[in-house]
Amino acid sequence: MLQELAREPDDVTAQELWSRLRRGASTTGLATVYRTLALLSDAGVVDVLSHHSGEQCYRLCGExxxxxxxxxxxxxxxxxxxxxxxxxxxxxxxxxxxxxxxxxxxxxxxxxxxx
Amino acid sequence: MLQELAREPDDVTAQELWSRLRRGASTTGLATVYRTLALLSDAGVVDVLSHHSGEQCYRLCGExxxxxxxxxxxxxxxxxxxxxxxxxxxxxxxxxxxxxxxxxxxxxxxxxxxx
DNA sequence: TACGAGAATGGTTCTCACTATCATCACGAG
DNA sequence: CTCGTGATGATAGTGAGAACCATTCTCGTA
Known part of the structure; x- marks a missing residue:
């Protein structure tokens, strides 16, 4: 999941990230994507941007x-x-x-x- | 609607604003609340804050x-x-x-x- | 190796903010 | 009065995200 995040230089929505993972070999569930993003965001590893109203974007960032x-x-x-x-x-x-x-x-x- | 907005010193969600209006004598529909808020926001009369993830807050602000x-x-x-x-x-x-x-x-x- | 408790996962369902649609209404010109 | 146009409100639809639950994985113990 971190690999997939690192592949995106800009920001991704949770849904977008999930479908990319599924397009790859992963069988990750959508719930897990949300859980992991929340964890990473708490840990300060990813930033949450809410510039698209209605959907949040995630981005791997420096701490x-x-x-x-x-x-x-x-x-x-x-x-x-x-x-x-x-x-x-x-x-x-x-x-x-x-x-x-x-x-x-x-x-x-x-x-x-x-x- | 502007009156009701002015009564709130902080920020309100669209849903909250709507139920306040309905609790009063108004028969305004939810759609109109969203429409009007979008207009006011375009006109720069209200500001949109997205600090509550998942819901947007509106606030009557100086231009x-x-x-x-x-x-x-x-x-x-x-x-x-x-x-x-x-x-x-x-x-x-x-x-x-x-x-x-x-x-x-x-x-x-x-x-x-x-x- | 076999087992079992507890954590993690994935699928599914549910919620709810917001939007689209559409019939109705108000109003103004002719 | 009548037609047209634009605004309104009710309602159904959409989609992001959370809640739930059965299943699977992990790892310490025997």
């Missing part, structure tokens, strides 16, 4: 803190490792009486190929 | 560019008007050959009451 850059046209996804937003986030949170514990940034735009 | 601060415990939502991330976003995008057209930031944490 370090990072954000995502998504191409509007071809849906290519790139990790942005450099995040020095901590200061800004904390300040913005503090200004409204919050204590920030997490932040997610999603940048959409056009990739080099689609530009 | 200016802003981000959201969500309380992990009580789900209170606050708008963050101040966003000077444009520079960082463009730089990060450029570094990966992208042209950024939009960015969304969601900060989760604990609000003053839940802290």
């Amino acid at each position: 370090a803190h990072h954000h995502h850059l998504v191409c509007e046209r071809c849906h290519r996804v790139v990790e942005v490792e450099e995040c020095d937003l901590g200061g800004w986030v904390n300040k913005a949170a503090k200004r409204h009486g919050f204590v920030a514990t997490e932040h997610r940034v999603e940048i959409s735009g056009l990739c080099a190929a689609c530009r | 200016a560019h802003h981000h959201h601060l969500v309380c992990e415990r009580c789900h209170r939502v606050v708008e963050v008007e101040e966003c000077d991330l444009g520079g960082w976003v463009n730089k990060a995008a450029k570094r990966h050959g992208f042209v950024a057209t939009e960015h969304r930031v969601e900060i989760s944490g604990l609000c003053a009451a839940c802290r």
Whole structure:
């Protein structure tokens, strides 16, 4: 399953991943795909993106803190490792009486190929 | 419908909004709620948050560019008007050959009451 | 090797958010 | 008044994801 995930550079839906596995030699059930994805997501090995409303996309990602850059046209996804937003986030949170514990940034735009 | 939306300081699901309307004197259909929410969302009057996986939340928001601060415990939502991330976003995008057209930031944490 | 408890798996069914469809209704022009 | 057009609400349909359960795998013990 991790092999199949690694074969996809961008993000996949659970259903898509499942049918790819079935097209291969695997007999994995859909339930197991969902269970495993949930496990991997808890473990921080895969990221869950919900940009397609109604369906979630999964992506094998580095475990370090990072954000995502998504191409509007071809849906290519790139990790942005450099995040020095901590200061800004904390300040913005503090200004409204919050204590920030997490932040997610999603940048959409056009990739080099689609530009 | 806008009245009912304005009555909710945080975010509501379409289903929740519909049942509130029906509990009142309205005879609005569920389809119309979805239709209207889609319209308002296109017009930029309401924001769509997808932090509850499987269901989308809607919120009456200012039309200016802003981000959201969500309380992990009580789900209170606050708008963050101040966003000077444009520079960082463009730089990060450029570094990966992208042209950024939009960015969304969601900060989760604990609000003053839940802290 | 044989056995058995408990965990993992896969098939199936179920739920429910959301969409499509369609008959009906309101309204405005002629 | 009448026809047409666009909006509305009820209902059925769709599809992602979760719940359930029987079966299979794993592994320690005898």
